[in-house]
Amino acid sequence: MFKQILLLTLVSCMPLLAQVGPVALEQEGCFAITGGQVFPMNGPAIDAGIVLVKDGKIEAVGAAGVLAVPAGYRVIDASGHRVIPGFIDLHNHTGASDLHDIVYQVNPELRVLDNIEMNSAEMRIACAGGVTTLLSIPGSGTNMGGFGVIIKTFGDKPDEVVVRFPGALKIAQAGNPERGNGDLGSGRMGMNWMIRNVLLEGKAYHDAWTAFEAGKGEAPAKDARYEYLRGLFRGEYPCAVHTQIFQVVQSTLRMLARDLKLKIVIDHGEFDGFINAPLAVELGVPAACGPRIFWLSPNDGHFYGLAASWYWLGVSSDRIGVNTDSPVVPQEELPFQAAMAIRHGLPEGVALKGLTINAAKMLQIDKRVGSLEAGKDADIVLWSGDPFDPRSKVRITMVNGKVAYDAARDGQRF
Amino acid sequence: MRGTFMLLATLLLSLPLLAQAEPAKPETKPADAKPAESKPADSAKTAVAADAKSTAKWVAIKGATIHTVSGPVLLDATILLKDTKIADVGRDISIPADAEVIDGRGKHVCPGFVAIAAKGPLGLRNSSGKEKAEHRFDPYADFMVLALANGITSAHESGGMADFGGLFGFSGSAFTGSHTGVVGGTVGKLTHGTVEGFALREPAALYLNSPVQGGGGAIAEQRDLFERAKKHRAARKAWLKELAGGKKDAAEPKTDDVCVALADAMDGDLPVFYYADNRRHIEHALGLAAEFDVPVVLHTAQEAWTVAAEVGRHARGVVLLPRGLGVRGTRPYTDLNVSAPHGWRIDTPAIMQRTGVPWAVLTLNTGISTTLLGGRDLMGLHLEAAFAVRGGATDAEALRAITLTPAEFLQVADRIGSLEPGKDADLLLMDREPLDYRAFVEKAWVNGRVAYDEDVTPLYGHIQTDRRQAPRKWKPWGIWGDLPDQKEAPPLPDGSQPPPVR
Numbered sequence: 001m002f003k004q005i006l007l008l009t010l011v012s013c014m015p016l017l018a019q020v021g022p023v024a025l026e027q028e029g030c031f032a033i034t035g036g037q038v039f040p041m042n043g044p045a046i047d048a049g050i051v052l053v054k055d056g057k058i059e060a061v062g063a064a065g066v067l068a069v070p071a072g073y074r075v076i077d078a079s080g081h082r083v084i085p086g087f088i089d090l091h092n093h094t095g096a097s098d099l100h101d102i103v104y105q106v107n108p109e110l111r112v113l114d115n116i117e118m119n120s121a122e123m124r125i126a127c128a129g130g131v132t133t134l135l136s137i138p139g140s141g142t143n144m145g146g147f148g149v150i151i152k153t154f155g156d157k158p159d160e161v162v163v164r165f166p167g168a169l170k171i172a173q174a175g176n177p178e179r180g181n182g183d184l185g186s187g188r189m190g191m192n193w194m195i196r197n198v199l200l201e202g203k204a205y206h207d208a209w210t211a212f213e214a215g216k217g218e219a220p221a222k223d224a225r226y227e228y229l230r231g232l233f234r235g236e237y238p239c240a241v242h243t244q245i246f247q248v249v250q251s252t253l254r255m256l257a258r259d260l261k262l263k264i265v266i267d268h269g270e271f272d273g274f275i276n277a278p279l280a281v282e283l284g285v286p287a288a289c290g291p292r293i294f295w296l297s298p299n300d301g302h303f304y305g306l307a308a309s310w311y312w313l314g315v316s317s318d319r320i321g322v323n324t325d326s327p328v329v330p331q332e333e334l335p336f337q338a339a340m341a342i343r344h345g346l347p348e349g350v351a352l353k354g355l356t357i358n359a360a361k362m363l364q365i366d367k368r369v370g371s372l373e374a375g376k377d378a379d380i381v382l383w384s385g386d387p388f389d390p391r392s393k394v395r396i397t398m399v400n401g402k403v404a405y406d407a408a409r410d411g412q413r414f
Numbered sequence: 415m416r417g418t419f420m421l422l423a424t425l426l427l428s429l430p431l432l433a434q435a436e437p438a439k440p441e442t443k444p445a446d447a448k449p450a451e452s453k454p455a456d457s458a459k460t461a462v463a464a465d466a467k468s469t470a471k472w473v474a475i476k477g478a479t480i481h482t483v484s485g486p487v488l489l490d491a492t493i494l495l496k497d498t499k500i501a502d503v504g505r506d507i508s509i510p511a512d513a514e515v516i517d518g519r520g521k522h523v524c525p526g527f528v529a530i531a532a533k534g535p536l537g538l539r540n541s542s543g544k545e546k547a548e549h550r551f552d553p554y555a556d557f558m559v560l561a562l563a564n565g566i567t568s569a570h571e572s573g574g575m576a577d578f579g580g581l582f583g584f585s586g587s588a589f590t591g592s593h594t595g596v597v598g599g600t601v602g603k604l605t606h607g608t609v610e611g612f613a614l615r616e617p618a619a620l621y622l623n624s625p626v627q628g629g630g631g632a633i634a635e636q637r638d639l640f641e642r643a644k645k646h647r648a649a650r651k652a653w654l655k656e657l658a659g660g661k662k663d664a665a666e667p668k669t670d671d672v673c674v675a676l677a678d679a680m681d682g683d684l685p686v687f688y689y690a691d692n693r694r695h696i697e698h699a700l701g702l703a704a705e706f707d708v709p710v711v712l713h714t715a716q717e718a719w720t721v722a723a724e725v726g727r728h729a730r731g732v733v734l735l736p737r738g739l740g741v742r743g744t745r746p747y748t749d750l751n752v753s754a755p756h757g758w759r760i761d762t763p764a765i766m767q768r769t770g771v772p773w774a775v776l777t778l779n780t781g782i783s784t785t786l787l788g789g790r791d792l793m794g795l796h797l798e799a800a801f802a803v804r805g806g807a808t809d810a811e812a813l814r815a816i817t818l819t820p821a822e823f824l825q826v827a828d829r830i831g832s833l834e835p836g837k838d839a840d841l842l843l844m845d846r847e848p849l850d851y852r853a854f855v856e857k858a859w860v861n862g863r864v865a866y867d868e869d870v871t872p873l874y875g876h877i878q879t880d881r882r883q884a885p886r887k888w889k890p891w892g893i894w895g896d897l898p899d900q901k902e903a904p905p906l907p908d909g910s911q912p913p914p915v916r
Contacts, residue, residue, distance in 0.1 A: 293788030301872040303784075312878070329787060339797075339851045340788040345877040389851060390800035391809075393760075414760055414804070 027072040029401055030054050034069060036078025036382060041085055041357040041371035051083055053378040056401035061372045078382050081395060084352070085372055086132025086153075086379035087334050087387075088359035090288040091240060091267045091323035094122040094331060095151050099139030105177070105185050106198045109225045110146025112138055113165045116158045122331060126153040127404040128413035129332025130387065130394045132379040133163060133360075133369050140172035140242040143191050144198060147228050148240065150363055152379070154397075154404035163365055164237070166228050168265070171195055172242035173252055192251060199260055202229030237364060238263040240288075249273035257283040265362050267323065270306055271295050277313030286319030286362045291329045293340040305344025307354070312345065320346070321354040321362055332414045339388035351388065377401075471497050471862065473839075474509040478518025481848060483525055483818045484832035487810070493523055495839040498611065498862040503833050516843070516857075524813060524848045525832050526567025526604075526840040526858060527795050528820040530733060530774050531687070531713070533781040535561035535569040535792060536602045547571075547600035548613045557782045558604050562858050562866035563873045564793040565848070567840040568830050570618050570820070572599030572687075593625035593632045594639055595672035601824050603840065603860050611861040614826045619685040620675040622710075624695035633698075640706045642669065643676035650677060679708055685825050686710045687733070693717040693756060700728040711823045714776065719762045720755045722769040731772035731823055734763055734815075736801035763815070764806030774820040775799045775812070800849045813848055838862075 031053040038049030040061050050067045052059040060067055069075060093099060096116040101107065116136075117123070126134065132153050138145030150167035152160075173192065179185035185194065205226040212219050231237055241264050243252040249266060253276055256262050266273070266280065266287040272295060280287060289307040296303055311320050322338045324330070329337055338351040346354075360370025368377050378401035385392035393412060397405040405413075473495040480488040482503055494501040494509060509515060529535055537555025538547055552558070561569065599618035605611050625632035649667035656664035678684040688710040690699045696715055703710045709730040712718060718725045718732045725732060738758035759765075766773040777798045779791040789797050799812040807815075821831025829838045839862035846853035854874050858866040868875040 291787050292785070296784040296873075302876050303873055305877065308877070336789060343851055343877075344788075390797055391803040391849065393804050412760060412805070 026074055029056065030070075030073045031076055031378075031398070031401070032069040032073040033076045033078050033083055033380065033382070034064070036081040036083040038083040038372060039085070039352065040373065041353060042373055048079075049083065051372055051380060053380070053398070053401050056378055058372055058374055058376050058378050058380075060374050076382070076396065080384075082383040082385065082387065083372070084130075084381050084383055084387055085356040085370055086381050086397065086399065087130055087355040088133040088135075088363070088370065089126075089131055089324055089326065089331065089334050090135050090265065090321050090359050090362060091290065092134040092136045092326045092331070093139060093328075094120075094326050095126075095134040095136030095153070096149050097136050097138055100141035100145065101138075102142050105142050105179075105191075106144035106194045107138075107142055107146050108144055108169065108198055108202065108229055110138060111149070111166070111228070112136055112146065113149050113162075116149065116151060116161060118155055118158065118161055122326075123153045124405070125413070126326075126331045127397045127399065128394060128410070129330075129334065130381040130383065130397055131331055131334050132381070132397065132399045132404075133365070134326075134331075135167050135240065135363055137168060137170040137240055140170070140176035143172055143177045143185065143195050145170035145172060150365055152377075152399050154399035154402065160400070163368060164363075166231060166237050167363065168238050168240040169228070169232055170242070171239050171256070171264075174243070174245065174248040176242065188248070188251070192255060196255060196260070199229070199256075199262070202226045203233055203260070206230045206233045232262060235263055238265050238362065240265050240267045242267050244268040244270035244273050244292075246272045246275050249276045250279065253279045253283055253285060257285050263364075265321075268292070268325070269310060272297070274304070274306060274309035274313060277310050277315050280310070280319075281314045281316070284319070286321065286358075287315055288321035288323045288359075288362065289341065290323040290337050291325040293337065294344050303344060305341055305346060307341040307351070308345030311347070311350060317347075317350045318353065318358045318361060320350055321359045322346075322351065335387045336390060339390065342388055348388065471495075472501070472510045472513035473516065473859075473862070474507075474513045475516045475518040475523055475843060476509070478521045478523045478843070479847070480833060481522065481524035481810075481813055482833040483810075483814050484834050490519075492518075493833060493841065495841075495859065495862050498839055500833060500835055500837050500839050500841075502835050518843065521856070522844045522847050522853070523833070524842055524844065525817040525830065526842055526860065527565040527816045528824070528831060529561065529566045529569040529777075529780070529792055529795060529816075530820040530823065531776060531780050532561075532566075532569040532571055532792055534571075535566050535604055535782065536571050536600065538571055538600065546613070547602055547616055548609065551602065551609075551612060553605055553607055553609055553612075558606050559866065559871060560782050560784065560873070561792055562604050562606055562860075563855060563868070563871060565796055565842050565844075565855050565858065566604060566792060567842070567858055567860050567865070568601065568603050568614060568821070568826070570599060570601045570824050572618060572621060592621075593623045593628055593636045595676065596621045597671050597675040601826055603830075603838075604865060605860050605863070606865040608863070614829060615824060617675070617684075618824060619687050620672065620679055621713075622686065622688045622699075624688070624690045624698060626695050626698050637702070639673065639676060640702055640708075642673050643680060644706055646673050647677040647680050676708070680706065682709060683825075685730075685823055687713045687823075689713045691716045693720045693754070696721060696725065700724050704728040711774075716758050716762070717756055718771070719759055719765040722765050722771065725766075726769045726771045729771070731774065731819065732766060733774045733776050733820075733823070734766070734802070735776050735778060736760070736763055736798055736805065737778060760801070760805035762805065763802035763812070767807050767811050772819050772822065773802075773811075773815055774823055775802060775815040796848055796853070797851055800851065803849065809847075809849055 033051040035048055038046040046063050048064045050064055051061050096112040098115055101110055135148055135150050137148030147166040148168050148170055149165045150163040155161035174188050184190045208220040211217050239262050241252050243249050243266055256264050264285055269287040269289050270292040287310040294303045294305050307320055307322055322341050324334050324337055338355055342348050342351050357370035360366035369379055378398055380398040382395040383392050395407050474492055476492045477490055480491040480493055491505045492507045493503045494507055534557035537552040537558045539550045597617050597620050601615040601618045602612050625636040646669045653664055653667055675684055679686045688699045690696045690712050691714045699710055711730050712732045715732040763773050775798050777792055777795055781791055783791045795816050799816045802812045803809055818831035821827040830840050839859050841859050842855050843857040844853045844855055856868050857864055
């Protein structure tokens with residue numbers, strides 16, 4: 001009897017032992033994504049590449065023959081998949097944004113930093129759609145909505161998700177912020193005066209403080225209204241400018257980029273705004289197009305792809321991006337926005353970079369995200385195929401080295 | 415003398431035509447392709463017959479990948495059109511000598527898309543509502559051109575259904591049918607430039623809304639309609655029997671239009687679209703469908719996946735929005751107060767496919783929009799179908815969902831929806847496979863006539879991709895004058911060279 005029990009115990013333990021062995025050795029936070037076609041975005045695609053992830057960062061990227069999988073790394077088999085950096089949305093209103101607070105017509109004192117909602121339904125949607133970084137900015141109800149924040153779409157605490165604050169200053173010209181009845185802001189003249197005026201005030205404030213910091217003069221009075229504008233003049237972050245239509249974009253470029261020498265990103269850039277491409281080229285200004293995708297010219301009856309037109313009229317391929325303006329286009333459709341841009345003439349390679357490394361460059365966060373390089377954040381998405389093909393789906397989304405979405409675990413959402 | 419000479423000349427001229435026409439017969443003869451009977455003695459008649467033969471217009475698209483939809487995808491195959499019909503499809507087809515031959519190598523041919531519950535593509539003008547659609551449609555409507563350019567060759571526009579397009583092109587409430595039924599709508603063809611061959615079916619269908627939201631009164635009202643229709647159907651049957659039995663003065667049973675339409679639907683002669691998006695509405699519809707034996711098509715049946723087997727048993731099929739009906743940003747919606755399976759799922763079309771339920775695809779915005787967001791309206795019907803593939807449906811079923819399945823739902827599948835001999839020559843020549851997001855329609859035929867040609871209509875022909883070349887000069891805006899030349903193609907980020915610029 002005793003022998004029988006001993007035997008039974010031994011037999012039943014054996015499979016356990018066999019299972020426990022390697023599991024015990026697996027290191028927390030260490031992943032090896034193997035077998036997929038890796039698109040590092042800083043070089044050509046690697047067939048059957050390996051991406052090693054450790055402690056939230058990318059440890060190494062290489063071909064299977066060159067790079068070995070260290071012991072204890074959890075292997076994610078990406079055979080038949082594309083391994084692509086998580087996508088970056090350059091213009092979003094769901095991550096941390098109340099759309100409007102109309103304190104004044106221009107509100108450089110407002111910020112969305114305090115509204116971040118981690119793991120909200122919207123953020124889970126973003127993860128399931130392969131979007132890992134957002135520039136979440138205020139709406140365009142005023143000419144200056146306030147300061148946006150760049151966040152990751154997965155994480156438990158605000159500090160964990162914030163990539164940078166301020167992410168960008170939201171400026172909106174014409175259209176949405178227009179007032180009526182002859183009030184200030186009923187026309188472009190008044191709206192542009194307000195934008196220019198507050199920026200000039202901010203510039204004066206910045207210059208006074210810069211002088212003081214260099215040891216000249218008295219300390220100026222602190223003014224919270226202008227404090228965040230200082231980083232703008234130091235070039236630490238850009239203005240995301242809601243601008244579209246030929247003459248409005250022209251004023252954006254001349255007033256903000258040329259005269260005030262601000263770093264700006266043309267957000268939307270829709271309708272016939274792309275006619276300004278030569279000026280944008282001259283000033284080195286990038287364009288993040290969307291949510292509209294094309295413009296039907298009344299002159300020649302062509303559908304002009306917007307991103308494509310900025311591109312083909314000379315804007316350098318690393319200064320072209322696409323956005324959703326989520327929730328205007330649902331967040332998970334960021335790659336579909338790019339698909340539509342491609343359909344209307346944007347080269348696929350430009351689109352892929354525009355959602356990854358070039359978007360990161362436009363937001364000046366390319367040291368952290370946008371490509372699969374050692375030392376960068378492990379924001380990695382496994383796609384079943386061409387990410388722009390509506391028929392392809394996301395299998396796994398990793399944000400900061402954590403599996404934020406796994407179709408097998410969570411059920412396929414999109 | 416002069417007259418005799420003319421007759422002789424005509425005869426002589428028609429001889430080579432005859433000689434050519436004879437071997438021109440395709441191997442599988444279409445019913446109407448029989449050689450005309452000719453009597454040598456009656457020379458005038460012969461000339462006329464020869465003339466008639468020679469006016470038959472043959473078009474062959476050769477060497478293409480042909481998506482027949484009703485059958486397999488044929489590689490390196492030929493489709494032969496004769497006048498308004500498809501004469502033959504296959505890999506080994508003899509092409510008449512006088513046929514216009516189009517090189518289809520590297521290209522794809524598929525049936526024209528069928529837009530269900532659409533708004534705009536038929537170019538219908540408002541009227542008193544009394545005129546037939548073929549008398550109030552504009553064959554030069556811009557919307558028709560835009561729809562054709564994106565592959566739609568037939569559309570169903572309804573009296574009973576509203577377009578879904580809100581400001582952003584997302585579906586909202588939709589379907590302004592009534593729980594007591596609305597009869598109307600038109601199924602027509604996008605016969606751009608001609609009024610010939612427009613009509614397919616009018617009225618198109620009976621539309622019913624779910625009464626469930628309306629409560630007991632509405633439920634009872636709808637039930638009453640079904641009961642009355644059943645009675646009317648029986649009475650009509652009896653009356654027809656009496657007529658057949660020789661009782662010529664038998665009184666025809668009379669009732670209202672909706673009731674007649676529902677009786678027709680019970681006979682299988684009229685499609686019924688029943689708007690039922692959530693499970694309660696679907697189950698209610700299925701209950702009526704089963705009890706009264708009505709082949710309903712469930713419209714926008716978002717939660718059909720929760721009762722897939724029942725849908726398969728009692729409904730004719732479902733019309734789905736693969737990207738979901740939910741309000742933007744909130745889908746897939748989940749109601750925390752509901753524990754039963756509910757909501758939108760990306761794999762609903764795949765579940766329907768596995769269960770054997772026919773499903774057709776509807777776009778988020780069933781109108782056409784040139785100023786709003788791209789890829790959500792009828793200009794992206796094939797893109798919407800591609801989203802069904804993301805959820806696990808096959809490419810073939812997804813293509814069927816925008817061609818043959820909607821044609822079947824609308825009961826016009828004997829004419830359109832697939833590429834088969836004898837069917838209408840409504841087809842597309844595309845530069846890539848139909849569900850590819852980069853695919854463009856190069857030519858669209860409606861009733862055998864080229865209704866859209868991208869080289870003629872300046873919508874997309876200038877767009878440069880790796881398969882297409884674009885002109886260098888753009889003139890998007892007249893007052894601006896010449897833009898700088900489109901730049902010499904720079905190398906792409908991946909190092910590869912873009913296509914040459916013409």
